[in-house]
Amino acid sequence: MSCWHYYAPNPAENPAGDPCFTVDAASITFGRGALRESGAALRLLGCRRVALITDSAVSRTEWFTAVPESLQRAGVDAALYTEVRIEPDEASFQHAAQFFREGRFDGVISVGGGSVMDTAKAAALLGQYPGELRRFLGPPLGQGEPVAAPLIPHIACPTTCGTGSECTGIAVCALPDRRTKAGVAHRLLRPTRALVDPVVTTTLPAAVVAASGFDVLCHALESYTARPHTRRPPPASPELRPLSQGANPYSDIGCREALRLCGRYLLRALAADDTEAREQLLFAAMLAGIAFGNAGVHAPHGMAYAVAGGAPEVRIAGYPAARPLLPHGVSVILSAPAAFQFTAAACPERHLEAAGLLGAELRGATAADAGEILGQHLLRLMAAGQQPQDLAAVGFRAADLPQLVAAARLQRRLLDNAPRPIDDQALAGLFGAALHYSPAGQQEAPPPVNPRA
Numbered sequence: 422m423s424c425w426h427y428y429a430p431n432p433a434e435n436p437a438g439d440p441c442f443t444v445d446a447a448s449i450t451f452g453r454g455a456l457r458e459s460g461a462a463l464r465l466l467g468c469r470r471v472a473l474i475t476d477s478a479v480s481r482t483e484w485f486t487a488v489p490e491s492l493q494r495a496g497v498d499a500a501l502y503t504e505v506r507i508e509p510d511e512a513s514f515q516h517a518a519q520f521f522r523e524g525r526f527d528g529v530i531s532v533g534g535g536s537v538m539d540t541a542k543a544a545a546l547l548g549q550y551p552g553e554l555r556r557f558l559g560p561p562l563g564q565g566e567p568v569a570a571p572l573i574p575h576i577a578c579p580t581t582c583g584t585g586s587e588c589t590g591i592a593v594c595a596l597p598d599r600r601t602k603a604g605v606a607h608r609l610l611r612p613t614r615a616l617v618d619p620v621v622t623t624t625l626p627a628a629v630v631a632a633s634g635f636d637v638l639c640h641a642l643e644s645y646t647a648r649p650h651t652r653r654p655p656p657a658s659p660e661l662r663p664l665s666q667g668a669n670p671y672s673d674i675g676c677r678e679a680l681r682l683c684g685r686y687l688l689r690a691l692a693a694d695d696t697e698a699r700e701q702l703l704f705a706a707m708l709a710g711i712a713f714g715n716a717g718v719h720a721p722h723g724m725a726y727a728v729a730g731g732a733p734e735v736r737i738a739g740y741p742a743a744r745p746l747l748p749h750g751v752s753v754i755l756s757a758p759a760a761f762q763f764t765a766a767a768c769p770e771r772h773l774e775a776a777g778l779l780g781a782e783l784r785g786a787t788a789a790d791a792g793e794i795l796g797q798h799l800l801r802l803m804a805a806g807q808q809p810q811d812l813a814a815v816g817f818r819a820a821d822l823p824q825l826v827a828a829a830r831l832q833r834r835l836l837d838n839a840p841r842p843i844d845d846q847a848l849a850g851l852f853g854a855a856l857h858y859s860p861a862g863q864q865e866a867p868p869p870v871n872p873r874a
C-alpha cells in the first residue's frame with residue numbers, strides 16, 4: 422500500500438529536489454553477550470585508555486560488570502564517569518567534556534540510555550573542540566558550525582529499548598533559557614560501533630520500557646512519513662547533505678520492520694519476564710535508530726522538545742528519576758496522535774500502511790481515513806501502555822499554548838522534515854488538539870496486550 426511514486430521527482434512542485442540520498446550505516450554487533458566483546462572491539466580500534474561513561478543506576482546492575490571485565494581482559498585502561506544527567510543540559514555536557522579533556526583518552530565507551538550515549542558524543546566533541554555547544558546547533562538556536570574532523574572512536578552500548586542513539590549522529594540536550602531541547606546533528610558524531618546486548622533489558626522497569634518503546638514507535642513512524650528526500654533542495658556540496666535528509670528507500674526498510682515489531686511486541690515487553698518481547702523491541706529500536714539517523718524525525722519530536730522544555734514538574738508513575746521529569750518518549754507520544762492526523766493528508770497511504778503494521782484494523786479504510794485511524798490507534802496503544810493521555814494529563818493548560826508554539830517554532834530542522842508545511846498557526850492547532858484528545862472517561866477501552874506468540 423506504500424506510495425510507489427513517493428520518490429518520483431515532482432518538477433512542478435520542486436524542480437531542484439535532491440535526487441540523491443546518503444546511507445550512513447552504523448557498525449553494529451547485536452545479541453546476547455555483545456557487552457563481553459567491548460574490550461576486543463576497543464582494541465581493534467586502537468584504543469588503550471578510554472572514558473567509560475554511564476550513569477550510577479546502570480553502573481550498579483549485575484550485568485554491567487561484563488564491560489570493565491572485558492576491557493581488563495583486553496588490556497584497555499578505563500576511567501569511569503557516572504555523573505551523567507538524565508535528560509542532559511549544556512552544563513552536564515560541559516562537565517563530561519571537562520572529564521574528557523583531563524583524562525587524555527584515545528577512545529570512549531558509553532553504556533546507558535540516550536542521555537548517556539548523547540553525553541558521550543558531546544564529551545568527545547567538546548573535549549576535542551572546547552567552547553560553547555550552541556555553535557554546533559542549527560539556526561535559529563546556534564550557528565550550525567560543522568564538525569571539522571573525525572572524533573576519537575566511540576563504542577555505544579544502549580541499555581534501554583528506545584533512543585537508537587547508538588546508530589545516530591545526534592546528541593540532544595535541554596536549553597532551559599529557551600524552554601526547549603535541541604540536538605547537535607552531524608555524521609561525525611555517530612558512534613564508531615554499537616554493541617547491543619539484550620541482557621540489559623532484564624532490569625528495566627516497565628515504565629522505562631513503555632516510554633522508550635513509544636519513542637521507538639515514533640522514530641519509525643516519523644521517518645517513514647517524513648518529506649521524501651526528492652522534495653528537499655539539494656545541498657550546496659555533498660558533505661552538507663543534512664542528516665534529516667527525508668524519507669528514502671533505505672530508511673523505509675528499517676521503518677516497516679520496526680513498526681511491525683512495535684505492533685507485535687511493545688505492549689508485551691512491559692512484562693519484565695517476557696524476554697522475547699524485550700529483545701525484539703531492542704532490535705526494533707536499533708532498526709528505527711538506523712532509519713531516523715538516515716531520514717530524520719519531524720513534527721512529534723519537534724513538538725516534544727517544546728513539551729519537555731516547558732513541562733510543569735511532573736513524575737511518571739514507576740519511572741525511576743531523582744527529580745521530576747517528563748521522559749523523552751512520553752513527551753513525543755503525547756504529540757503524535759495530533760501530528761499524524763495532520764500530516765496524513767500529505768501521504769495517506771503511508772500513514773495507513775503504518776497503522777496496519779502497528780496492528781490497526783484497516784478493513785474498508787480509505788485514504789481520507791488515514792489520519793483518524795492512525796491517531797486513534799496510537800491513543801489506544803497509549804492507554805494500553807498506561808501512558809498519560811494528553812498534554813493536560815501532564816499539567817499543561819490552554820494558557821501554555823503560546824509558549825509551546827514559540828518553543829516549537831525553533832525546531833526548524835525537524836519541522837521542515839515533515840511532509841506538510843508547519844507554520845505557527847498549524848503548531849497552535851496541533852498543540853491545541855494534543856491538550857485534550859478526548860473527554861475524560863470517553864477514551865475507548867484499550868485492546869488486550871497481544872497474546873504471546
Ligand SMILES: [Fe+2]
Nearest residue numbers: 584636749753
Ligand atoms: Fe526520540
